Amino acid sequence: MATAIGEAIGKSVRYETLSDADAMVGALIWTDHAYAEALVDIWRSVREGRLATVSDGVQQLLGRTPRSFGD
Numbered sequence: 484m485a486t487a488i489g490e491a492i493g494k495s496v497r498y499e500t501l502s503d504a505d506a507m508v509g510a511l512i513w514t515d516h517a518y519a520e521a522l523v524d525i526w527r528s529v530r531e532g533r534l535a536t537v538s539d540g541v542q543q544l545l546g547r548t549p550r551s552f553g554d
Contacts, residue, residue: 484498484552485497485498487552487553503523503526503527506522506523506526507519507520507523510522510523
């Protein structure tokens, strides 16, 4: 995704891995502990692929085939 975004905007975009502990520290700067924990859990789920669900929601909503991330 970072490469595709960089190509689309004509700038270098890099991806950096962030540990759950570092993500928690960052989230606690702007939210309370319970919400930060929930966010870190969601981010972990995304990273582990547990939220990688495919549906036809875009097709139903827009009435056309969805475009790829690169498009």
